[in-house]
Amino acid sequence: MPQIFISHATEDADFARRIAHSMRSASVDAWMAPDSIHPGEDFVDAIQRGLEDTTHLVVIMSPDAVESSWVKLEMNTAIRLERGGKLSIMPISFRACEPPVLWGAYHWLEYEGDYDKLVENLLRWMGVNEARSWIRPAPLEAEELARRQAILEEIALEARACAACPLHLERLNAVPGEGPANARLFFMGESPGPEDDQTGTPFVSAAGDFLGELIDLINLPREEVYLTNILKCRPHQNRDPLVSEMNACSGYLQRQIEVINPRIIVTLGRFALSRVLPDAKISKIHGAPQHTGERIVMPMYHPAAALYRQRYRTILIQDFLKFGDFLDKPENLT
Numbered sequence: 001m002p003q004i005f006i007s008h009a010t011e012d013a014d015f016a017r018r019i020a021h022s023m024r025s026a027s028v029d030a031w032m033a034p035d036s037i038h039p040g041e042d043f044v045d046a047i048q049r050g051l052e053d054t055t056h057l058v059v060i061m062s063p064d065a066v067e068s069s070w071v072k073l074e075m076n077t078a079i080r081l082e083r084g085g086k087l088s089i090m091p092i093s094f095r096a097c098e099p100p101v102l103w104g105a106y107h108w109l110e111y112e113g114d115y116d117k118l119v120e121n122l123l124r125w126m127g128v129n130e131a132r133s134w135i136r137p138a139p140l141e142a143e144e145l146a147r148r149q150a151i152l153e154e155i156a157l158e159a160r161a162c163a164a165c166p167l168h169l170e171r172l173n174a175v176p177g178e179g180p181a182n183a184r185l186f187f188m189g190e191s192p193g194p195e196d197d198q199t200g201t202p203f204v205s206a207a208g209d210f211l212g213e214l215i216d217l218i219n220l221p222r223e224e225v226y227l228t229n230i231l232k233c234r235p236h237q238n239r240d241p242l243v244s245e246m247n248a249c250s251g252y253l254q255r256q257i258e259v260i261n262p263r264i265i266v267t268l269g270r271f272a273l274s275r276v277l278p279d280a281k282i283s284k285i286h287g288a289p290q291h292t293g294e295r296i297v298m299p300m301y302h303p304a305a306a307l308y309r310q311r312y313r314t315i316l317i318q319d320f321l322k323f324g325d326f327l328d329k330p331e332n333l334t
């Protein structure tokens with residue numbers, strides 16, 4: 001069962017108690033600093049011990065919390081634990097609080113007065129949500145699954161040996177794609193990153209880590225979606241793909257889509273969007289599902305954009321949370 005610690009400034013104690021109450025009502029073990037202190041125990045030791053026993057930290061980040069030495073202590077302790085993979089951190093922007101530099105790198109939930117929505121997003125973040133079985137990999141007969149896997153492996157072998165465009169001269173490894181042959185969600189980015197090129201595995205760079213966090217927001221394990229790029233080999237210096245390269249490589253992508261037959265294609269960045277909706281502008285339709293016959297296209301900005309601009313990080317988080325809302329309603333697929 002997830003456990004949530006709610007860090008807050010004294011001024012926001014009522015709001016913190018309200019959240020704790022909502023979490024407990026959803027069978028989440030929620031607590032705040034005063035709850036955790038044993039008689040005679042040092043406060044700092046209690047925070048350390050308590051955070052070590054928890055899985056999720058919510059920080060009600062108000063202007064008072066930014067100045068609070070206790071909130072800083074709790075956050076800094078949590079960051080150490082988070083780096084060891086022991087807990088997740090989610091600040092909530094409360095009372096028009098701007099993220100301080102160190103904490104600006106985390107997902108922020110904006111609280112704009114819709115309390116039910118806030119609770120819903122917190123529960124989704126913790127994975128306390130009904131499993132959306134209909135977006136998990138499709139149940140298939142073993143024979144059909146094996147057939148699809150064999151075709152994907154064939155495509156991968158061809159891509160690794162491909163010399164159809166000049167990128168084969170620069171690559172260390174082609175990066176065909178990764179994921180279940182029966183995935184219902186198909187993520188396509190632009191081209192492999194440097195670490196992807198070194199390993200032959202898609203989305204293992206910093207942008208890939210962030211994509212993993214975004215996929216967490218829709219409450220799906222990353223292993224249950226298919227991940228690939230429109231180019232299977234990396235252009236040097238991360239330059240934009242050329243039309244000639246995308247055209248040369250398009251057959252692999254097309255065959256992957258045909259064999260996996262996903263219900264939803266999530267495009268990451270403008271180049272990926274241009275392959276499925278050539279006239280669409282990502283700045284106009286990001287985060288808005290597009291019904292295109294048998295599939296739904298979900299246009300998103302590329303997670304790499306968020307590495308350099310906080311604005312894109314915020315947009316991506318909001319778009320993925322909206323995507324989660326969309327996925328909650330199976331009727332959206334009809």
Ligand code: SF4
Binds near residue numbers: 159165166168
């Ligand atoms: S990018 Fe695509 S077309 Fe170009 S060499 Fe690699 S696999 Fe072949």
